[in-house]
Amino acid sequence: MAGESVTVSQGHFVGTLRRDAWWTEILPAALLLGAFGIYATFRAFEGAYYTWGPYLSPFYSPLIDPQHHFWPWSPALLILAFPLGFRTTCYYYRKAYYRAYFMDPPACAVGERKRNYCGETKFPFILQNLHRYFLYAAIIVLGFLWYDAIIAFFLDGHFRVGVGSIIMLVNVVLLSTYTVSCHSLRHLVGGKIDCFSCTSMGSPRHTGWRAISILNERHMLYAWCSLISVGLTDLYIRLVAAGVLRDITIL
Amino acid sequence: MADAILEVFRGDRQGGKTEQYRVPVAPGMVVLDAIHYIQGHLAPDLAVRWNCKAAKCGSCSAEVNGRPRLMCKTRMDALPLDQPIKVFPMKSFPILKDLVTDVSWNYKINKKIPPFTPRPGTDWKVYQDDVDRVQEFRKCIECFLCQDVCHVLRDHDKFEQFAGPRFFVRVAGLEMHPVDGKSRAKLLRDELGIGFCNITKCCTEVCPEEIHITDNAIIPLKERVVDQFYDPVLMLVRKIRGVNEDSK
Amino acid sequence: MTTKFETHEHDVLIIGAGGAGLCAAIEALAQGASVGVVCKSLLGKAHTVMAEGGIAAAMANVDRADDWRTHFRDTMRGGKFLNNWRMAQLHAQEAPDRIRDLEQWGALFDRTSDGQILQRAFGGHTYKRLCHVGDRTGLEMIRTLQDRGVALGIDVYMECAVTRLLKDGDRVAGAFGYWREQGRFVVFKAKSVVLATGGIGKIYKITSNSWEYTADGMALAYEAGAELKDMEFVQFHPTGMVWPPGVQGILVTEAVRGEGGILRNKNGERFMEKYDPKRMELSTRDVVARAIYTEVREGRGSEHGGAFLDISQKPAEYVKKKLPSMYHQFLELADVDITKGPMEVGPTCHYVMGGVRVDPETAESTVSGLYAAGEVAAGLHGANRLGGNSLSDLLVFGRRAGMAAAQAAKKVRQATIDQTQVDKAEREMLAPFQNGNGESPYAIHRDLQETMQKLVGIFRVEADLQQALQELEKLQERARRMHVDGSRMFNPGWHLSYDLQSMLTISEAVTRSALARRESRGAHSRIDYPSLDATWGKQNNVVSSQKGTMMLRQEPVPAMPEELQKLLADEAEAVAGKGK
Numbered sequence A: 001m002a003g004e005s006v007t008v009s010q011g012h013f014v015g016t017l018r019r020d021a022w023w024t025e026i027l028p029a030a031l032l033l034g035a036f037g038i039y040a041t042f043r044a045f046e047g048a049y050y051t052w053g054p055y056l057s058p059f060y061s062p063l064i065d066p067q068h069h070f071w072p073w074s075p076a077l078l079i080l081a082f083p084l085g086f087r088t089t090c091y092y093y094r095k096a097y098y099r100a101y102f103m104d105p106p107a108c109a110v111g112e113r114k115r116n117y118c119g120e121t122k123f124p125f126i127l128q129n130l131h132r133y134f135l136y137a138a139i140i141v142l143g144f145l146w147y148d149a150i151i152a153f154f155l156d157g158h159f160r161v162g163v164g165s166i167i168m169l170v171n172v173v174l175l176s177t178y179t180v181s182c183h184s185l186r187h188l189v190g191g192k193i194d195c196f197s198c199t200s201m202g203s204p205r206h207t208g209w210r211a212i213s214i215l216n217e218r219h220m221l222y223a224w225c226s227l228i229s230v231g232l233t234d235l236y237i238r239l240v241a242a243g244v245l246r247d248i249t250i251l
Numbered sequence B: 001m002a003d004a005i006l007e008v009f010r011g012d013r014q015g016g017k018t019e020q021y022r023v024p025v026a027p028g029m030v031v032l033d034a035i036h037y038i039q040g041h042l043a044p045d046l047a048v049r050w051n052c053k054a055a056k057c058g059s060c061s062a063e064v065n066g067r068p069r070l071m072c073k074t075r076m077d078a079l080p081l082d083q084p085i086k087v088f089p090m091k092s093f094p095i096l097k098d099l100v101t102d103v104s105w106n107y108k109i110n111k112k113i114p115p116f117t118p119r120p121g122t123d124w125k126v127y128q129d130d131v132d133r134v135q136e137f138r139k140c141i142e143c144f145l146c147q148d149v150c151h152v153l154r155d156h157d158k159f160e161q162f163a164g165p166r167f168f169v170r171v172a173g174l175e176m177h178p179v180d181g182k183s184r185a186k187l188l189r190d191e192l193g194i195g196f197c198n199i200t201k202c203c204t205e206v207c208p209e210e211i212h213i214t215d216n217a218i219i220p221l222k223e224r225v226v227d228q229f230y231d232p233v234l235m236l237v238r239k240i241r242g243v244n245e246d247s248k
Numbered sequence C: 001m002t003t004k005f006e007t008h009e010h011d012v013l014i015i016g017a018g019g020a021g022l023c024a025a026i027e028a029l030a031q032g033a034s035v036g037v038v039c040k041s042l043l044g045k046a047h048t049v050m051a052e053g054g055i056a057a058a059m060a061n062v063d064r065a066d067d068w069r070t071h072f073r074d075t076m077r078g079g080k081f082l083n084n085w086r087m088a089q090l091h092a093q094e095a096p097d098r099i100r101d102l103e104q105w106g107a108l109f110d111r112t113s114d115g116q117i118l119q120r121a122f123g124g125h126t127y128k129r130l131c132h133v134g135d136r137t138g139l140e141m142i143r144t145l146q147d148r149g150v151a152l153g154i155d156v157y158m159e160c161a162v163t164r165l166l167k168d169g170d171r172v173a174g175a176f177g178y179w180r181e182q183g184r185f186v187v188f189k190a191k192s193v194v195l196a197t198g199g200i201g202k203i204y205k206i207t208s209n210s211w212e213y214t215a216d217g218m219a220l221a222y223e224a225g226a227e228l229k230d231m232e233f234v235q236f237h238p239t240g241m242v243w244p245p246g247v248q249g250i251l252v253t254e255a256v257r258g259e260g261g262i263l264r265n266k267n268g269e270r271f272m273e274k275y276d277p278k279r280m281e282l283s284t285r286d287v288v289a290r291a292i293y294t295e296v297r298e299g300r301g302s303e304h305g306g307a308f309l310d311i312s313q314k315p316a317e318y319v320k321k322k323l324p325s326m327y328h329q330f331l332e333l334a335d336v337d338i339t340k341g342p343m344e345v346g347p348t349c350h351y352v353m354g355g356v357r358v359d360p361e362t363a364e365s366t367v368s369g370l371y372a373a374g375e376v377a378a379g380l381h382g383a384n385r386l387g388g389n390s391l392s393d394l395l396v397f398g399r400r401a402g403m404a405a406a407q408a409a410k411k412v413r414q415a416t417i418d419q420t421q422v423d424k425a426e427r428e429m430l431a432p433f434q435n436g437n438g439e440s441p442y443a444i445h446r447d448l449q450e451t452m453q454k455l456v457g458i459f460r461v462e463a464d465l466q467q468a469l470q471e472l473e474k475l476q477e478r479a480r481r482m483h484v485d486g487s488r489m490f491n492p493g494w495h496l497s498y499d500l501q502s503m504l505t506i507s508e509a510v511t512r513s514a515l516a517r518r519e520s521r522g523a524h525s526r527i528d529y530p531s532l533d534a535t536w537g538k539q540n541n542v543v544s545s546q547k548g549t550m551m552l553r554q555e556p557v558p559a560m561p562e563e564l565q566k567l568l569a570d571e572a573e574a575v576a577g578k579g580k
């Protein structure tokens, strides 16, 4: 039984011999990232409803010049570049958006557009190499977020646990797992060492590197969890600040 | 037991067509068994590479239902038998005949990589903690499935500028070798084209040895290239200290 | 002399790119020779890549008491004293240095807690002696050698099969072969030729060996007039997979037992207590293989005709770390999780102790300029090989062969190629295309495997062996008329037609030698002669071609110097067979 003549190359855009619905792999990423992008842009420009009682939205932390002495626009715009840049240059998100938006490739063994592909060798993508600097910034921002999360447990000098305090705490824990499992951090802590047993401080660095490596295996999971939690934390604070929801005191 | 229909590519550089073969399915059968059945009973000249039939040598790479796989590790009972099973040669390499492709490019690239160079004066005391990481890379069986699936080669034909995931795994094994004293960061950036990799992880998905190619080899190497060429602070420090770029 | 074929010239031509071939190449290059390596498949895919358990070398990293003497004694004892003592001695003495070479070329073995190479226990070895990397030692070894070879710049002719050795008078002058890809013929001129082509497993139906193991090297040597030795000794590894049928024969490494795996029959009895109460599962391979075979034959086997091998008493993490490929192999191919339940295992053809007869120091065969090392050569292992002694064999004798071949090449001029030999070799190769209505080589190969499996297997008996000889004659007749279709472009049917000729020749050598040896020793078990025989304990079978017919004769086992005899004094007599 001879089949019709075929060329082996399934080279055209989205050409493949795969039988499964490969696009289901990128659909959730495309939708979630898109939704988050739209919501975050809207919130960043809104410049209002970002704080209530001891709560401060993570989009606005650290809060700089809320009274508009020198910065007439939304204070979020002053700091958002750092967490945003951190996520944009993150090794995991790069994979997600190169696949979901740039279709480079749409999925494994599925054809992509023929065009002059340069990967990360040319501007702007060559800037991805600066991810570690965004990591440094993100660690500083994370410090502020921890501070925010702790003071969220104090209302007028009294210890109080509200739904918002819990949400902010969970959020900052998730953000920390995401940050600590970062590939660049893994490299800085121990990945760059070839021989732990011949390096000073090699043993603690090996332990640290091992620990980060274990977390790093789930970096994608933490990336999504923390993205969703940041969005929801902000949403919660916005709703409470706008008076749509009432923050319930648990303790 | 039921029969399966295999739709196998038959042809050479000039082109070809698919041919359907009916093969009886036995318990535990793999696609390579089916191909052998075809050779033994239906088409003795069907060309295929294989050696060990135990997923150890990395010879029997092909694309089964569009997915790069080792044929000796792909169970027939894991495939839907209601439609023909499509067996094609690896797409990224030139076809020689039927399922056999010309993989000689890989051997050429390999020669560009400077060999293991022990640090002078080493005492060869090496600890397990230091070799765990490298042993993962040394599991590679050179099946070239990662090379086949990588879109930089598969879709963009960067055979001149890009070495492909297999050789990043090899370089990672040398760079992170506790006794090796040579730096290959410049080579990675300039000749092996690590910048073309956009860490989309298809190589990791197909690796039959389950090497975490992207997370454990490519990304750490990218970070080392950053240390050497993109991190302004580190570059300044090295300038001041006057460190030579070839040594680690 | 020029021929119409593509011709390459080297001082040393090495046939085979497994461990032995690559070691020979590296050493010959170091000696300053120009070296060509030919192999049937891609570089790095040779059989050595499949080796799992480890490399035996008395480094004494784990058991301090170990030294070459003990290794020597274990090897001789395992080989039932038919080994060439000098080879066993050189092997035991040099193996540790060869391991250090590998390390210096970048190999990363598993480590002890004080930073040395870790060693594990294996059947027949008194001490923990096998240097290993999990259960993929062969991969580490071949990759290291391959990288080293590439770094030194060896010329490799990949996917090129040699079908004839060419001679100039009594000397070897080169080789004739074809490119698998295009089917074009090629001629190699060389001052020395090293055979490193591995074994013969594909003559059996159930085997752990790859398609390459079609006995080419031994057939090449035999046709070129060299002598073969000990051909009756074919090792059946006790533990191959038995179920499902598609994976039958695939090896279950001895490391499973080395790491503490236990063998049981279907009644749950640890049957090795009956066969070798002292060494139990870590007895020599011949003993364990026969034990499993006997259990099955007497009705105590598993559902699919094997025994149960269980490692699940060890912690799951440990098993996954130490035996990762076994874990995956069973999970993926047989749906068995070996950390939870037992594996079903049975004997599988694994290794041939016999092969080309060589000089122990130089690895030169009885044809001048022709060397042999690795599985294709005979002598080191005697009647039974110990696990791990093959990889060390490749390192030690591969290097020695390369060295001797390069040194010899310095002393001779390039020989001339005899065109009539080349023409004859070409005609032979083209014949199957011209035969009118013969059978497909695949059909003949299947019948050969059935015959050998049934009649020349683990247990042998006169009548079976006689019958096998008759069957082989018929198969040879059928092979003369076999026919292949298609073009010469990468045509596996055509490739098999040549391989089949080698397999038939060597099957005959195995059968004839097995028929002659009227005793049971090591891997050779005769039901009709179940015990050791003192006379046979002192002689090796030697096969050679005399004007086209196969001749068999006996050679006395070379006498050992006194100091080595003393090392063995206690047991030598017992094993040599006082029973007579």
Ligand SMILES: Cc1cc2nc3c(=O)[nH]c(=O)nc-3n(C[C@H](O)[C@H](O)[C@H](O)COP(=O)(O)OP(=O)(O)OC[C@H]3O[C@@H](n4cnc5c(N)ncnc54)[C@H](O)[C@@H]3O)c2cc1C
Pocket: C015, C016, C017, C018, C019, C020, C021, C038, C039, C040, C041, C046, C047, C048, C049, C050, C051, C052, C053, C054, C055, C056, C137, C138, C160, C161, C162, C163, C196, C197, C198, C199, C208, C209, C210, C212, C216, C217, C251, C350, C351, C373, C374, C375, C376, C387, C388, C389, C390, C391, C392, C394
């Ligand atoms: C599954 C398995 C596990 C094993 N585990 C161990 C172990 O743990 N420890 C141990 O010591 N031993 C082990 N062995 C045995 C050992 O691996 C082999 O005996 C050894 O690798 C043989 O090496 P070699 O160099 O002689 O031949 P190979 O590595 O087989 O190389 C043969 C070469 O010859 C070439 N060749 C053959 N014929 C031709 C021809 N006509 N023309 C051109 N080229 C040709 C082939 O292409 C190949 O390159 C194992 C064997 C198997 C099958």
Ligand code: SF4
Pocket: B149, B150, B151, B152, B164, B165, B196, B197, B198, B199, B200, B201, B202, B203, B204, B214, B218
């Ligand atoms: S991660 Fe990089 S190397 Fe791997 S397939 Fe993707 S682009 Fe290729």
Ligand code: SF4
Pocket: B058, B139, B140, B141, B142, B143, B144, B145, B146, B147, B165, B166, B169, B203, B206, B207, B208, B209, B210, B211, B213
């Ligand atoms: S890294 Fe994995 S996929 Fe790539 S060649 Fe090696 S084993 Fe194959």
Ligand code: FES
Pocket: A086, A090, A091, A092, A093, A131, A135, A178, A179, A181, A182, A183, A184, A185, A219
């Ligand atoms: S890699 Fe994802 S945050 Fe650094």
Ligand code: FES
Pocket: B049, B050, B051, B052, B053, B054, B055, B056, B057, B058, B059, B060, B061, B070, B071, B072, B073
């Ligand atoms: S045949 Fe060796 S990997 Fe499939």
